[in-house]
Amino acid sequence: DAGVTQSPTHLIKTRGQQVTLRCSPKSGHDTVSWYQQALGQGPQFIFQYYEEEERQRGNFPDRFSGHQFPNYSSELNVNALLLGDSALYLCASSLTGQTYTDTQYFGPGTRLTVL
C-alpha cells in the first residue's frame, strides 16, 4: 500500500518563474492538503482540496493555486516566484469522514529553491 508520494524531490527555479508540484494521496484517501515549511518553522497550511474543489485556504496570496484530479491526485502551482517561496512543500492526504478529526498522512515533500 503506497503512502503519499510527491514529485519532484528537489527543484531549483529563478525569481519570476512558475512551478508545479505534484502529489498522489495514500490509497483510499480523497482529500489533499498542501503545506509550506520554511527553514526552522512548522508547516503552514496553504489550502485543501476535496471533490476537486478548494475547501479551505490559509493566508497565502493568489500566486498559489491548486488543482485536484478525479483520481484524487493534486497539483500545487506557484506563479511569479519570489525568493521567500523557497521552502519544503508538503502534501498531506486524508479521508474525509463523518467527523473533522481526520488524520493527515504526509508525503516526503518537495524542496523548492528560488534563486
Add this chain to the structure above:
Amino acid sequence: DQQVKQNSPSLSVQEGRISILNCDYTNSMFDYFLWYKKYPAEGPTFLISISSIKDKNEDGRFTVFLNKSAKHLSLHIVPSQPGDSAVYFCAASAQYNFNKFYFGSGTKLNVKP
C-alpha cells in the same frame, strides 16, 4: 500569527529517561490536537492525538496531556529510546475550521545512548 507555539527548539535526554515536549496554543476554539514526528528527508508522521473532551491519551510509550484552562499540551515519552530522536511538531485544529491544522515550530529531541 502564531497560534501554536513550541518554545523549546531542542531537548536532550538520556536513553531510558522521560522526554517531555511542551506546546502552548492561544485559540480557545481549538479542540483537537495532534503530535507528529519528523525524521530528516521524510514527511511528518502522525504519532498521537487528543480531543478536548479528554485530558489524557496514551499509546504505548507515548502519552499526551491536555490542560485546557492553561491552553497547554505536553507529550511524554517513557522510556526514551535513541530511535525517538527526531523533530516533534504539535498541531491543533477547530471543528468550525474543518481540517485546517496549525502547527508549532517543532522541538528537536536528541536521545543519547
